[in-house]
Amino acid sequence: MRLMDYSGPELIARICLSEDSATKNRLSDKNVLLISGNTISLIYSDCIQEFNLTGECKFFDNDTVFVNSYGNISLMFSFAEYSQTIVVTNKCNSNCIMCAYTSSFRRDTIDTDANYILEQVVYLPDHTEHLVITGGEPTLKDLAFFKLMKAIRDRFPRINCLLLSNGRSFSIDNICQQALTSFPKKTLVAIPLHASYPELHDRITQSSGSFKQTIIGIKKLLSLGIAVEIRIIAFAYNHADIINIARLIDNELHGVSIVNFMAVEMCGNSAVNSSDIWIDYNSAFSACEAAIDLLISSGIDVGIYNFPLCSVPHKYIGLYRKSISTYKVRYGEVCSKCCRKSMCGGVFASSLKYAVPEMKPFKENE
Numbered sequence: 500m501r502l503m504d505y506s507g508p509e510l511i512a513r514i515c516l517s518e519d520s521a522t523k524n525r526l527s528d529k530n531v532l533l534i535s536g537n538t539i540s541l542i543y544s545d546c547i548q549e550f551n552l553t554g555e556c557k558f559f560d561n562d563t564v565f566v567n568s569y570g571n572i573s574l575m576f577s578f579a580e581y582s583q584t585i586v587v588t589n590k591c592n593s594n595c596i597m598c599a600y601t602s603s604f605r606r607d608t609i610d611t612d613a614n615y616i617l618e619q620v621v622y623l624p625d626h627t628e629h630l631v632i633t634g635g636e637p638t639l640k641d642l643a644f645f646k647l648m649k650a651i652r653d654r655f656p657r658i659n660c661l662l663l664s665n666g667r668s669f670s671i672d673n674i675c676q677q678a679l680t681s682f683p684k685k686t687l688v689a690i691p692l693h694a695s696y697p698e699l700h701d702r703i704t705q706s707s708g709s710f711k712q713t714i715i716g717i718k719k720l721l722s723l724g725i726a727v728e729i730r731i732i733a734f735a736y737n738h739a740d741i742i743n744i745a746r747l748i749d750n751e752l753h754g755v756s757i758v759n760f761m762a763v764e765m766c767g768n769s770a771v772n773s774s775d776i777w778i779d780y781n782s783a784f785s786a787c788e789a790a791i792d793l794l795i796s797s798g799i800d801v802g803i804y805n806f807p808l809c810s811v812p813h814k815y816i817g818l819y820r821k822s823i824s825t826y827k828v829r830y831g832e833v834c835s836k837c838c839r840k841s842m843c844g845g846v847f848a849s850s851l852k853y854a855v856p857e858m859k860p861f862k863e864n865e
């Protein structure tokens with residue numbers, strides 16, 4: 500959907516499908532897009548602009564949308580959901596060879612504005628229970644990032660907050676202290692560990708010193724009582740080292756809340772570097788098995804994400820999560836014959852062409 504010939508500022512707004520809904524949102528000072536018949540009224544500050552509705556409205560009452568400077572409207576927060584995501588920045592201090600964004604995208608896109616980051620908190624639905632904070636690397640926004648976390652904590656004191664970070668910033672004492680005073684109480688910092696030793700991890704992140712910073716960051720967060728999840732993404736470059744990553748976690752990173760094993764998403768840098776990245780799901784999961792067994796035997800919780808169910812041996816089914824966002828999930832043609840499709844999380848859209856030869860439908864009673 501688009502506001503034709505729009506010439507106003509970029510802004511966040513609530514979709515309203517009735518006057519009543521528009522009045523409620525205006526009373527709490529929110530920008531509004533009131534859709535009535537074939538007309539869209541954009542109401543913000545003390546301006547009202549009217550546009551013809553072109554095409555079908557795919558939004559629902561109280562959805563939050565972003566209007567860009569060309570008048571394009573995109574969904575930010577679906578009102579029907581209890582889990583939402585805030586993207587703090589596209590910038591990152593690493594450039595992982597399997598990042599789902601290309602390095603040119605991260606380098607060339609305009610960085611997010613501090614006010615825009617904070618304003619998103621105002622538009623989160625009241626019933627939000629789970630919030631993902633992601634980037635790029637969110638901590639690079641420094642002041643705006645910590646203001647964001649504090650604003651979330653003030654508005655939603657009991658929210659479950661998942662912060663996706665490469666962990667490097669937390670090697671700095673001052674950053675850890677600010678985390679302590681601003682993060683919502685139930686914040687889990689999810690940090691990927693790509694290898695058990697500096698040379699390989701730094702080659703994957705293409706950032707010298709990143710392994711050391713990440714390990715120090717994880718230890719500092721744990722020492723302050725901030726919950727940490729470690730993510731192990733299994734791909735061609737690191738699969739032979741995954742058992743050693745598990746040993747490192749077991750020996751040195753005491754107190755992590757969970758270790759999640761993940762299949763790679765084949766877009767962005769992953770697609771550019773596909774010959775170095777792709778490994779079939781069965782081989783990727785095989786490389787994780789001994790590591791999973793080791794961590795479980797040490798009493799560490801484990802999860803399995805982004806793998807198709809047919810690549811996960813039955814004994815690990817209890818750890819399996821349907822984890823890929825609905826709009827990114829794809830299944831192969833053979834999946835229509837699979838009697839466990841409803842339990843399977845499928846594969847990333849960008850990984851489908853690599854996955855299809857491996858998909859093996861479950862038969863009745865299997």
Ligand code: SF4
Nearest residue numbers: 807809834837843860
């Ligand atoms: S065949 Fe398809 S639906 Fe069945 S487990 Fe494999 S990927 Fe999932």
